[in-house]
Amino acid sequence: xxKRSYNKTPMREQAPEVRQHNFKEVALGYNLxxxxxxxxxxxxxxxxxxxxxxxxxxxIPGFIKQIKEDDMEGARKVLNRYTNLPAICGRVCPQEKxxxxxxxxxxxxxxxxxxxxxxxxxxxxxxxxxxxxxIEITHDKGKVAIIGSGPSGLTAAGDLAKLGYEVVVFEAxxxxxxxxxxxxxEFRLPxxxxxxxxxxxxxxxxxxxxxxxxxxxxxxxxxxEDFDACYIGVGAGTPHFMGIxxxxxxxxxxxxxxxxxxxxxxxxxxxHYDTPLQPAKNVVVxxxxxxxxxxxxxxxxxxxxxxxxxxxxxxEELPARVEEYHHSVEEDIQYNxxxxxxxxxAGDHGQLVGVKCIRMKLGExxxxxxxxxxxxxxxxxxxxxxxxxxxxxxGANRVMLDTFPELATNxxxxxxxxxxxxxxxxxxxxxxxxIVTGAATVILAMxxxxxxxxxxxxxxxNKQVTTTV
Amino acid sequence: MFKITERTALTDNEYQxxxxxxxxxxxxxxxxxxxxxxxxxxxxxxxTICEADASxxxxxIIFQVIGKSTAQLAQVKTGMSLLDxxxxxxxxxxxxxxxxxxxxxxxxxxxxxxxxxxxxxQAGNRVITIIGAKSKNLLILQEECAKYSDELILxxxxxxxxxxxxxTEAMADVxxxxxxxxxxxxxxxxxxxxxxxxxxQFNVPIYVSxxxxxxxxxxxxxxxxxxxxEKIKFACVxxxxxxxxxxxxxxxxxxxxxxxxxxxxxxxxxxxKQVH
Ligand code: FES
Numbered sequence: 081x082x083k084r085s086y087n088k089t090p091m092r093e094q095a096p097e098v099r100q101h102n103f104k105e106v107a108l109g110y111n112l113x114x115x116x117x118x119x120x121x122x123x124x125x126x127x128x129x130x131x132x133x134x135x136x137x138x139x140i141p142g143f144i145k146q147i148k149e150d151d152m153e154g155a156r157k158v159l160n161r162y163t164n165l166p167a168i169c170g171r172v173c174p175q176e177k178x179x180x181x182x183x184x185x186x187x188x189x190x191x192x193x194x195x196x197x198x199x200x201x202x203x204x205x206x207x208x209x210x211x212x213x214x215i216e217i218t219h220d221k222g223k224v225a226i227i228g229s230g231p232s233g234l235t236a237a238g239d240l241a242k243l244g245y246e247v248v249v250f251e252a253x254x255x256x257x258x259x260x261x262x263x264x265x266e267f268r269l270p271x272x273x274x275x276x277x278x279x280x281x282x283x284x285x286x287x288x289x290x291x292x293x294x295x296x297x298x299x300x301x302x303x304x305e306d307f308d309a310c311y312i313g314v315g316a317g318t319p320h321f322m323g324i325x326x327x328x329x330x331x332x333x334x335x336x337x338x339x340x341x342x343x344x345x346x347x348x349x350x351x352h353y354d355t356p357l358q359p360a361k362n363v364v365v366x367x368x369x370x371x372x373x374x375x376x377x378x379x380x381x382x383x384x385x386x387x388x389x390x391x392x393x394x395x396e397e398l399p400a401r402v403e404e405y406h407h408s409v410e411e412d413i414q415y416n417x418x419x420x421x422x423x424x425x426a427g428d429h430g431q432l433v434g435v436k437c438i439r440m441k442l443g444e445x446x447x448x449x450x451x452x453x454x455x456x457x458x459x460x461x462x463x464x465x466x467x468x469x470x471x472x473x474x475g476a477n478r479v480m481l482d483t484f485p486e487l488a489t490n491x492x493x494x495x496x497x498x499x500x501x502x503x504x505x506x507x508x509x510x511x512x513x514x515i516v517t518g519a520a521t522v523i524l525a526m527x528x529x530x531x532x533x534x535x536x537x538x539x540x541x542n543k544q545v546t547t548t549v
Numbered sequence: 550m551f552k553i554t555e556r557t558a559l560t561d562n563e564y565q566x567x568x569x570x571x572x573x574x575x576x577x578x579x580x581x582x583x584x585x586x587x588x589x590x591x592x593x594x595x596x597t598i599c600e601a602d603a604s605x606x607x608x609x610i611i612f613q614v615i616g617k618s619t620a621q622l623a624q625v626k627t628g629m630s631l632l633d634x635x636x637x638x639x640x641x642x643x644x645x646x647x648x649x650x651x652x653x654x655x656x657x658x659x660x661x662x663x664x665x666x667x668x669x670x671q672a673g674n675r676v677i678t679i680i681g682a683k684s685k686n687l688l689i690l691q692e693e694c695a696k697y698s699d700e701l702i703l704x705x706x707x708x709x710x711x712x713x714x715x716x717t718e719a720m721a722d723v724x725x726x727x728x729x730x731x732x733x734x735x736x737x738x739x740x741x742x743x744x745x746x747x748x749x750q751f752n753v754p755i756y757v758s759x760x761x762x763x764x765x766x767x768x769x770x771x772x773x774x775x776x777x778x779e780k781i782k783f784a785c786v787x788x789x790x791x792x793x794x795x796x797x798x799x800x801x802x803x804x805x806x807x808x809x810x811x812x813x814x815x816x817x818x819x820x821x822k823q824v825h
Contacts, residue, residue, distance in 0.1 A: 252765070252767050252769075293635060293638070296636065296637060297573060298572065318771075319770065328804060331807075333771075353590045356811035357811075430803030478786065
């Protein structure tokens with residue numbers, strides 16, 4: 081047994097000079113040996129804090145032990161008890177703010193925490209390569225509709241199918257996966273991985289109907305009539321714009337459009353695929369979250385010479401994952417801290433030629449506890465740009481909600497649902513994920529999907545008892 | 550999969566297809582559109598629903614070849630299937646009895662106008678319809694529009710049929726002649742812009758149907774945004790119909806040209822491939 085190393089076992093990556101020019105996955109994954117080495121760093125705590133800090137409460141020491149003992153089948157079994165999408169979580173969860181943040185090993189100054197996310201990915205990828213025989217389950221406990229095939233909906237669907245329900249998932253776009261498909265780029269989350277995990281959920285008997293816009297193609301009333309219960313996991317779903325002058329210039333995008341064109345529509349493979357993107361030389365990205373990083377790094381890969389991120393606070397407040405930030409810096413993404421755009425400048429044909437910015441300073445903390453950025457008068461300057469991408473967050477999409485006013489929403493337009501049960505104002509309708517919380521993380525959305533599945537099971541069983549009596 | 554049950558060439562570059570989409574056909578209302586995708590590599594193409602036959606579960610779509618995707622769509626054969634059809638999208642036209650209404654259609658926009666003409670007639674309006682095209686053989690849906698109009702005025706640029714000139718001139722004559730309670734215009738952006746101008750001169754409210762570049766068509770991407778009365782609106786969910794007087798036409802027309810170079814590249818490459 082080698083001595084426990086201070087640092088995480090490094091994961092091989094595509095070199096920055098190379099990966100800047102392709103959309104292939106950056107992090108290449110552990111092999112079994114590397115995985116075992118990393119697994120041996122785990123202290124196997126009895127009252128493991130990592131479990132409590134996982135939104136779906138995965139038995140982390142449990143699956144890590146199986147890796148160490150070279151029992152991948154056993155490791156898979158442990159993971160499958162808690163998550164339907166481990167290959168996705170292993171890649172995109174903010175482990176540094178969850179399980180790895182409280183890892184006991186990492187609490188000592190010398191040691192980095194165990195690379196829990198990377199180990200999860202190892203098991204999940206192994207699992208996809210060694211598919212299990214699917215066990216025949218009868219789906220006769222009831223019929224449940226799931227609206228939205230993102231992480232929340234898929235999790236609820238998988239769990240309900242395992243519990244014996246007939247499950248139909250309605251997806252508005254042509255491909256299932258929600259944000260996993262249209263939002264997170266290939267280089268961070270390969271679409272093949274997403275598809276494989278979805279295929280496994282389908283193999284459990286879940287039916288996915290694409291091209292179905294609930295509220296348009298099918299109404300909530302029809303769903304309520306046909307199904308015993310329904311889970312709404314449609315995501316936040318509509319982009320915000322800053323609304324500064326020049327927003328309608330060509331070359332100005334919401335990150336939602338930019339990323340959808342690339343990921344869902346394969347814009348980076350134009351003209352082999354039909355959906356284009358405007359070629360860009362100088363790109364400005366506005367925002368500091370993971371979506372901003374994804375947009376910036378995609379722009380680089382599409383051939384932009386300069387990509388500059390404008391963030392109105394300082395590096396300390398950057399909400400993006402540290403890992404993504406580091407990757408972006410390696411890929412030559414520039415940062416303009418304490419900077420906010422005030423106007424898009426137009427060329428002769430209504431196209432963007434520059435972004436007029438203003439410097440900010442941090443004032444008193446606001447309701448969120450973060451220091452409020454304030455503009456510094458007279459500090460305006462222009463960043464030349466032919467493309468600007470706003471990644472400043474999303475609001476609630478109204479398409480379905482407008483057709484179903486019975487469903488209570490809060491003052492931001494999100495669906496009101498009980499945090500502990502996902503129950504909404506309408507009996508039999510449950511909701512979770514970003515449409516309840518506003519934009520959050522994949523794993524939190526999955527957590528809500530898990531709760532909903534359990535509650536829906538209870539609700540349907542109770543209802544059947546009362547109706548038979 | 551969505552089966553094409555009929556495909557007809559209406560003019561040199563305008564085509565009509567009927568396709569099977571039973572769920573959409575039962576829900577579709579005048580003014581709404583679908584988004585379709587021909588195959589795995591295909592774009593999401595927004596097209597207005599010209600007619601929905603709920604009992605047969607079919608939709609009628611009329612489109613003009615303007616680039617690669619529509620050229621490819623024009624090549625589909627009866628019996629073939631489209632990979633994706635989604636809808637009905639957008640807000641429907643408010644069909645009610647306004648009194649006397651005026652409907653103006655230009656080019657392929659007549660196909661989008663037709664269900665509104667029909668709906669308004671059935672709602673008891675006195676319907677005056679003006680349809681125009683470059684020349685006689687490009688003027689589509691004449692008979693069907695006539696069937697649902699109290700008065701139908703045909704206009705061609707070259708005078709080969711009906712009035713010679715522009716639809717706006719015919720509009721002005723009618724507006725001078727009698728009071729109109731509500732107007733609609735659907736056609737090329739420039740035409741809608743000028744129809745708005747004429748209607749506004751006579752203080753008649755006019756709706757136009759905007760067809761900006763779209764991706765999802767469900768309010769998710771913001772690509773279809775238009776400035777309406779100084780506010781950002783998404784044409785796919787807040788529209789496609791807006792009051793013409795509130796539209797920022799210059800901004801709208803600019804955004805329509807956003808992918809022009811790419812569209813040309815794709816179309817040329819497609820044409821070369823078709824020849825070989
Ligand atoms: S087309 Fe995406 S929001 Fe309208």
